[in-house]
Amino acid sequence: MNEFIKSIQTYFYNTGYMVMVLLQTIIQSPHAWFKRREILEQMYIAGVGSLFVVSIVSVFTGMIMGLNTGLGLRDFGAEGQIGLLLTIVLTREMAPFMTSLILAASVGSSMAAEIGTMKVSEEIDALEVMSIDPIRYLVLPRIIGFSLMVPILCVYSSVLGILGGAIVGTFQLGIDYRSYLQDVFERLTSVPGLKDLYVGIFKGYIFGIIISTISCSQGLQTTQGAIGVGKTTRKAVVLSFLMVIFSGYVLTALFFN
Amino acid sequence: MEDIIIELKNVHKAFGSRKILKGMNLQVRRGETMVILGPSGTGKSVSLKHITGLLEPDSGDCYIFGKKISGAPEKEKSAIRAKMGVLFQSGALINWLTVYENVALPLREHKLANGSDLDKAVMQKLKWLDLIPAKDTLPSDISGGMKKRAGLARALTTNPDIVLYDEPTSGLDPVMSNVINELVIRMKNELGLTSVVVTHDMESAYMIADRISFIYEGQVILCGTVDEIRNSSNPLIQQFIHGKTSGPMILDHS
Numbered sequence: 001m002n003e004f005i006k007s008i009q010t011y012f013y014n015t016g017y018m019v020m021v022l023l024q025t026i027i028q029s030p031h032a033w034f035k036r037r038e039i040l041e042q043m044y045i046a047g048v049g050s051l052f053v054v055s056i057v058s059v060f061t062g063m064i065m066g067l068n069t070g071l072g073l074r075d076f077g078a079e080g081q082i083g084l085l086l087t088i089v090l091t092r093e094m095a096p097f098m099t100s101l102i103l104a105a106s107v108g109s110s111m112a113a114e115i116g117t118m119k120v121s122e123e124i125d126a127l128e129v130m131s132i133d134p135i136r137y138l139v140l141p142r143i144i145g146f147s148l149m150v151p152i153l154c155v156y157s158s159v160l161g162i163l164g165g166a167i168v169g170t171f172q173l174g175i176d177y178r179s180y181l182q183d184v185f186e187r188l189t190s191v192p193g194l195k196d197l198y199v200g201i202f203k204g205y206i207f208g209i210i211i212s213t214i215s216c217s218q219g220l221q222t223t224q225g226a227i228g229v230g231k232t233t234r235k236a237v238v239l240s241f242l243m244v245i246f247s248g249y250v251l252t253a254l255f256f257n
Numbered sequence: 258m259e260d261i262i263i264e265l266k267n268v269h270k271a272f273g274s275r276k277i278l279k280g281m282n283l284q285v286r287r288g289e290t291m292v293i294l295g296p297s298g299t300g301k302s303v304s305l306k307h308i309t310g311l312l313e314p315d316s317g318d319c320y321i322f323g324k325k326i327s328g329a330p331e332k333e334k335s336a337i338r339a340k341m342g343v344l345f346q347s348g349a350l351i352n353w354l355t356v357y358e359n360v361a362l363p364l365r366e367h368k369l370a371n372g373s374d375l376d377k378a379v380m381q382k383l384k385w386l387d388l389i390p391a392k393d394t395l396p397s398d399i400s401g402g403m404k405k406r407a408g409l410a411r412a413l414t415t416n417p418d419i420v421l422y423d424e425p426t427s428g429l430d431p432v433m434s435n436v437i438n439e440l441v442i443r444m445k446n447e448l449g450l451t452s453v454v455v456t457h458d459m460e461s462a463y464m465i466a467d468r469i470s471f472i473y474e475g476q477v478i479l480c481g482t483v484d485e486i487r488n489s490s491n492p493l494i495q496q497f498i499h500g501k502t503s504g505p506m507i508l509d510h511s
Contacts, residue, residue: 122345122347122349123349125309126345126349126408128309128311129311129341130338130366131334131338131363131367132363132367
């Protein structure tokens with residue numbers, strides 16, 4: 001029973017700590033301009049560093065989804081609709097979702113490990129003793145840089161996923177690529193299509209804030225040396241996954257219900 | 258009246274059920290080098306963290322320059338810390354910054370200097386500590402002794418009145434240990450710094466200390482000059498300074 005109460009207390013403490021880290025970052029955000037170099041650096045780490053894996057996953061997801069839906073729709077003679085379908089699914093849900101999970105596993109984990117290592121090797125203490133706020137110095141550039149890069153990667157992922165669908169559509173399903181691209185273009189320039197795109201970008205931004213806040217706050221709470229860093233990293237990734245899935249549902253319900 | 262600038266008054270601190278400090282009292286006078294000596298796990302580094310305000314006592318108070326740092330708001334702590342430099346055990350250098358950038362960090366972040374003034378201040382500290390050849394090197398590419406010297410250079414950048422050293426000679430060879438010891442003495446003599454040094458290195462303590470506080474089980478059991486410690490009849494102190502495995506000391510405090 002005591003263990004149960006303790007785990008509930010820990011849960012509330014961790015949640016409170018994460019909210020506090022985010023609020024302190026918001027309070028420190030007027031200093032973002034002075035941290036522009038570090039923010040660009042973090043955007044580079046999150047963006048360029050993940051470009052390869054995001055590209056591969058996006059193209060193949062587009063191909064898998066295109067092939068599956070195309071073969072299913074072929075029974076109804078509607079395989080020509082996969083361009084429209086992929087555009088809706090990718091821009092609205094799949095691209096932000098996939099990109100965020102990839103980034104949580106790659107960039108979020110390294111963020112948590114990096115800050116966690118700094119915590120156990122007294123670098124965070126050193127910053128505090130020098131009256132350098134770790135939130136301003138470490139967390140602010142990471143949250144801003146990461147949350148700005150996720151939406152950009154979401155759009156990039158959507159484009160590649162749609163291209164993956166086009167490859168499958170043209171070479172395996174025998175769909176005319178011009179009509180496929182025409183469908184995509186029409187959807188993206190229609191009001192619902194634009195809404196999908198904006199919501200997808202917004203989701204990416206929110207997921208970016210969630211992942212970077214979780215990763216940084218977990219890193220800052222690290223104790224117990226190398227074992228602690230390992231635990232922190234795993235916890236940051238698991239929590240990020242759960243929160244992305246949960247908030248993804250909330251946002252979808254909010255915008256499309 | 259003696260000019261006391263660091264004071265811990267009856268400080269108690271526990272981590273969970275583990276009581277680390279059990280009524281710690283310490284007074285450090287202006288310009289002296291106080292060595293906090295004692296076995297591992299008896300609260301030396303924890304005492305240092307109370308002086309810096311990184312830890313809050315469960316009870317008791319910590320005063321720096323007569324101002325209470327324990328329980329003070331972050332702004333007041335920052336003002337007190339501005340007069341303090343800390344050399345951490347591992348150097349605690351920011352690992353993606355070069356030695357130069359690490360030393361420049363407090364000046365840059367607090368906008369205390371820029372351009373040629375910043376360069377002059379940083380180069381002066383690097384020269385003092387013989388770090389010019391390593392100035393563009395990352396902390397991962399320098400030796401333990403250099404890391405400590407770089408950490409000390411960073412601690413001195415803002416021209417503090419107090420420097421706290423956490424085990425400055427641990428993990429270093431005897432020659433490098435003496436280099437660090439000589440630096441501590443030089444900083445005191447040339448800059449008039451007040452120093453608190455946490456160590457369990459007896460040779461280092463004898464070499465640099467004006468006074469030594471011997472800590473055991475979270476309390477100062479004797480505070481005195483090097484000779485007073487050396488000649489103490491306390492069996493705990495005698496066991497520690499002679500490194501005997503048999504005696505009244507409980508060997509594992511962790």
